[in-house]
Amino acid sequence: MRAFLLTLIIVLVAFVVKIDLTEGTLPLAAFYPKETEELCEEQLEPSYINIQVIQGDSIHSLFAMKPAKVPMTFPERLQLFYQLNPHLQLQELVPGENIKLPLSFGLENLCGK
Numbered sequence: 513m514r515a516f517l518l519t520l521i522i523v524l525v526a527f528v529v530k531i532d533l534t535e536g537t538l539p540l541a542a543f544y545p546k547e548t549e550e551l552c553e554e555q556l557e558p559s560y561i562n563i564q565v566i567q568g569d570s571i572h573s574l575f576a577m578k579p580a581k582v583p584m585t586f587p588e589r590l591q592l593f594y595q596l597n598p599h600l601q602l603q604e605l606v607p608g609e610n611i612k613l614p615l616s617f618g619l620e621n622l623c624g625k
Contacts (some may be wrong), residue, residue, distance in 0.1 A: 558592050560612040567607045574613055581616040589614055 541545065552616065560580065580589055592614035594601055 524557045558596070558614050560592075560596055560618050562610055563613050565605045565609045565611060569605055578613055578615070579617055580614070584616075610620070614619070 559581070563574065563578070565574075571590065575586070575589060588605075596612035596614060606609070
């Protein structure tokens with residue numbers, strides 16, 4: 513009987529650890545009260561400029577032409593680029609297309625607009 517209980521406890525602990533590692537945290541009761549969910553959620557968008565792509569442009573050349581306002585790594589800026597231009601994730605830049613080029617992490621609150 514002890515072996516069965518010990519095995520059950522080990523399996524339960526392993527299951528909890530697996531869920532914690534794969535999902536981030538254990539699903540618990542609501543952390544925030546419902547009142548905060550009903551408030552206006554802030555819509556944040558990074559600062560950017562609109563540019564038109566010309567023949568021979570690449571993401572690297574665009575980032576070099578228009579440097580960021582604040583220091584950020586290439587992967588961080590690339591992540592912002594794809595957030596602003598999700599249609600370009602599996603596509604190359606097309607000459608004549610207007611795209612949004614991120615300049616900083618400076619986020620603007622669009623809630624009241």
